[in-house]
Amino acid sequence: MTEQLAAALAAEEAAIYAYGVIGVHLEAKDEVSRARSADLEHRARRDALVDRIDELKASAAPQPAAYRLPFEVTDRDSALKLAVHVEDGVAQAWRALLAVTEGDERVDALSHLTDSAVRATRWRRIAEVTPLTMSFPGRPG
Amino acid sequence: MLTTSRRFLLGALAGSAALAGCGILDREPEPAPQPDALQPLLDEALTLAASYDRAIVAQPDLAARLTPLAEDHRAHATELARVIGATLPSAGPSASAPTAGDTTATLRKAEQAAQKTAVAACKAAPPERAALAGSIAACRATHAEALR
Structure with missing residues (x-):
């Protein structure tokens, strides 16, 4: 499970970094506030993951010194595209935890997977990207 | 044909034995398959x-x-x-x-x-x-x- 927890931590860290960049390119009040609340949510999950990994006395995978964005973010369109991209990535990381957890811990992982999938849907609607949904959120590929 | 009917007959006998509670063949009746959880x-x-x-x-x-x-x-x-x-x-x-x-x-x-x-x-x-x-x-x- 520690491997999947470390992957989830890396995905959350990447999301926090991405939302910092995304926020710069958004202007509409509701879009900025959505990005801010997503950022806070990812920070809370990051903190919870750090605690959990610490609890298991497992060392997290070494963090990359610098994050690299999957593509250049220069305007609102590319910022919204990045928001969808990071939420999809976070959903994948939490989905991988479902098979290695049980009970409440699995329900938590599912609620994070669901939350990221719903956020991705909202960003797609704001970006006017269709379809708004994926058949299997979090499934790689 | 013969094999089939013989098997059927044996099955029927086993069934009646179980019903009668004789337990000679001690065979449980097939349980109805449980629906899959999904x-x-x-x-x-x-x-x-x-x-x-x-x-x-x-x-x-x-x-x-x-x-x-x-x-x-x-x-x-x-x-x-x-x-x-x-x-x-x-x-x-x-x-x-x-x-x-x-x-x-x-x-x-x-x-x-x-x-x-x-x-x-x-x-x-x-x-x-x-x-x-x-x-x-x-x-x-x-x-x-x-x-x-």
């Missing part, structure tokens, strides 16, 4: 897909919005049937007459209820099925969001 998810996926089909027939201007959601449910049904080892009823949009009942509001409610079923199925699932049930739960939640 069967309710499969049933819901098919029901939801059909609801979207009816809503699209009733309100064709919603087709662009609702068709991808119906397709998600069909993809779930296909994957669930594969995992369960069930055969899907022959596909094709349901020919049932459109009813006034399927509005985006009722569809949204149905998605939220179906999400709960999938969350419970994910929680109870063995590890190898947890991710599938989880993705279906998350997808149903995104549908409720898309119908806002």
Whole structure:
């Protein structure tokens, strides 16, 4: 499970970094506030993951010194595209935890997977990207 | 032919022995197969897909919005049937007459209820099925969001 927890931590860290960049390119009040609340949510999950990994006395995978964005973010369109991209990535990381957890811990992982999938849907609607949904959120590929 | 009838006869004898409680062959009657734990998810996926089909027939201007959601449910049904080892009823949009009942509001409610079923199925699932049930739960939640 520690491997999947470390992957989830890396995905959350990447999301926090991405939302910092995304926020710069958004202007509409509701879009900025959505990005801010997503950022806070990812920070809370990051903190919870750090605690959990610490609890298991497992060392997290070494963090990359610098994050690299999957593509250049220069305007609102590319910022919204990045928001969808990071939420999809976070959903994948939490989905991988479902098979290695049980009970409440699995329900938590599912609620994070669901939350990221719903956020991705909202960003797609704001970006006017269709379809708004994926058949299997979090499934790689 | 002979073999078949002999086997049948033996089976019948064993059955009556068990019924009589003689226990000579000590054979338990075959238990009725338990429905698969994921069967309710499969049933819901098919029901939801059909609801979207009816809503699209009733309100064709919603087709662009609702068709991808119906397709998600069909993809779930296909994957669930594969995992369960069930055969899907022959596909094709349901020919049932459109009813006034399927509005985006009722569809949204149905998605939220179906999400709960999938969350419970994910929680109870063995590890190898947890991710599938989880993705279906998350997808149903995104549908409720898309119908806002």
